[in-house]
Amino acid sequence: MLTYTTRRSLIFIPTLFVLTFLLYLSIEAGPGDPASFLLGPDVPTSEVQRLRHEMGLDRPLLLRYGAWLRQFAMGNWGYSMLDGASIKGLLLTRIPRTLALMGLSLALAVVGGVLLGVISALHRNSVVDNALTFVGLLGISTPAFFTGLLGILFFGLRWGLLPIGGVGVEPGLWTALRHMILPAGVLGFRTGAEYLRYTRGAMLDALSKDYIALAHSKGLPVWRVTYVHGLRTALIPVATIIILGLPSLVGGSVIVEQVFSWPGMGTMLINAARGQDFPVVMAVAVIVGVALLVSSLLADLMLAIIDPRVRLG
Amino acid sequence: MEGATAEGARITWQRRPPLLERFRSSKYYQSLTWITATSIIFFVFVVAVSTCAPLVAPYNPSTVNLKERVAAPSAQHWLGTDNLGRDMFTRLLFGTRSSLIVSIGGVLLAGVIGLVIGAISGYYGGLFDQIWLRVSEIFMSFPSLVLLLVFVAVMGPSMLNIIVIFAITKWATLYRLVRAQIFSLREEEFVEALRALDIKFVSIVFNHLIPNTLGPLAVWFTLEVASGIIQEAGLSFLGLGIQPPMPSLGNLLSAAQDLRILRDYPWLWIAPGLAVAFITLAINFIGDWMRDVSDPRGTR
């Protein structure tokens, strides 16, 4: 297994470099110069010049890029172009909020989507199945923010059941949860719909395989054939899809955060994109990129654990 | 023992039945359901109407009429008016039009890029292939919205830019598809025969690659257009897509960010939202149908 991990890491590293290089080019392509973003707004020009020279920003492109990377790696993530705030500080408060929202959405989506997908597959072509399939299609076709708006309209404004945005002033778990239910529910519904479709497909596919007939021919009880042989094997592609779908979950959470004014990384990214605040965009993009690469690495490991065919690959 | 009729060694072909009969017995017709057929009709209708929006719309989308601001739906204004007195129905038509232009245009461009690079990559291999493979991996694994946001931040939002950005973010999946197809074609013996005869790469692409890839290509196309419509709606909603005053389904929806409008003037935003949902739903049904035809695994 060790060789498997090492081999995957080899792809991880150059991809990361290419990503950050592309992003650095974006910074350079925009207004202002990189050094000033590393020091913040209250620093005299002479300081900026000195840093520039120190970092070697007056040297060829690749070296400039390398200098910036080194700064980033050392923990200097720069300052916002728009309001001069420390990016790292901002991120440290916002990342946990985004993680909480994404976590809850993912949990809801996995439990709801996979469960309903299995039910849908087991009762194929019945009323339940048709209804669930339609709900699934509806879920992936309706943009999350529209569902969000509808949610705000009904649950928040008309019926006054849930808060309509923000994270609440009172501290405490219950307040946070109340504010998270609607956005997480909306995002979870959207993502869960995808999982429902995939699980249904994977389950139907697995159940049509020869080894299911073999399992029946052993005289095993039907539940055992369905779950131990069918579902277990179907979960492999489903797990893969879930992991591969994490990037779009990030995208979805960005929009949902905006709709519900949830002060997470998403709203930060959007404001930065609107204002062409490149250092912020870059920092967020790098964080997201690294997080995703790490999670796909973990996913590969997990896949190797649950699918023996992958191990020797 | 099976196959064409062989009396002695003579093979007799039967006359090809007329087009309608061939269609009726083809797999396309067999797996057609009422929903899919309705979706196709609906989608064609929407495309037709929105393309002819300038001819069909009752008003000009930018005509401001401050005397009739935020009017509820009525006989003169089927969907009411917005905060500047512009007719919402017209704006919906034009909005659908711009959303469709951007999505279909972007996907078409992505398709051309993916096809060309994929074909060359798969056929010639080598360093070119390795490089583009890695590049495609990046574009495929990065969250599309973040990628879109990054490019919009860099390039600035506009209809043309969005088309280009869509092309940049969507080509990778088709690239992989085409590349895989060319790989399998390369193994086929008849391609070796063609190479021996020195038939050019271009001819192989047109005469063999494309016909074989049509199925998955059509599925890819429909699904990417569907996701494109949602992405455009999202971007424009955030103010990072098609810029006002030009209407798009997304920026019509962004009006709802104002809580007053959300609650009191539902006609302003529910219609564009439903439009996005229904159009995407229809495209998804069509895409599912195409997938059923080209990937018959009987799991539906």
Added chain:
Amino acid sequence: MYQTHAAQDERDLTMNSEPELLSVRNLKTYFHTYRGIVKAVDGVSFDLRRNRSLGLVGETGSGKSMTAFSIMRLLPAKTARIEEGSILFRAQNGETVDLTKLDPFGSRMRGLRGREIALIFQDSLSAMNPVYTIGFQITENILQNSEVSRKQARDLAIELLQQVGINAPEKRIRQYPHELSGGMRQRALIALALSARPSLLIADEPTTALDVTVQAQILRLIRDLQRDTEMGLILITHDMGVIAQTVDDVAVMYMGDIMEYGDVYTVFGNPKHPYTIKLIESIIPLGSRGKELQPIAGSIPDPLQLNPGCKFYSRCPWRQPESEQQPPPMIEIEPGHFVKCALYAR
């Protein structure tokens, strides 16, 4: 009922007159598709005793696999149905039960599957679950169908793997299906089928996915195992050479019907049915260079539009006019040798 006891004794005097293990009578399995009814098995009858083997030979689509699945009651529930006929099986407790009357997933039928009737699948790779080890899949069968402990099941599995000719069985049981070669996997599949000591073994094209050298080994293995355990064996294949060297009796199937039936030497040595004759003619023996290929003229008719008469009518060089509409009778032209053809009705 056309297999008479007299014919049986005449052929093999040393055999005790045991009752039949399996007695299939007029089995009809139809598939109801949205385009029409496909008569996959259309009136098949045969008998099988313990320690005897029957080969079902025919082209693809002849219904041989479907016959096997009908016996095992493993047909796709929504589209396939046993319309008529009976499958009488003599269970190990002495009772004779009609399998067509049982609920396919009820406890009675499940109890018979694996424990008394076993099936060997054609493609060993797709037949085994890729996420479980060989050992797991074999012990699962043992534990389901016999009262032994887990450890005993494991030891039994190792022993079985040894018996089927797999070396280093302790290592193999911890391996996954894709880690074994095709031949070994097929052996493992055979071990699995035998692991609960069935009295009836059905092998569906067990060697088709293997290369020729391995084929011979597997066939010999099956035959030896059958002799050792005195099981009844039904071997399904399209390869007549395989039939000729492995089984005692043969039934030649075409489009869901048995065309000719009898012991293998008689049928192959003295084929009577036009289809059988054509089949044998189309095989090219080694060393016959320069001879033209002799395919059977015509192609398989559309299964949705069969004429009510003889299924082979459209391709038969000796077709009798009345056979187009009237199904031909099954004639016993010699003791124990049956042909379904109007040619012999005079």
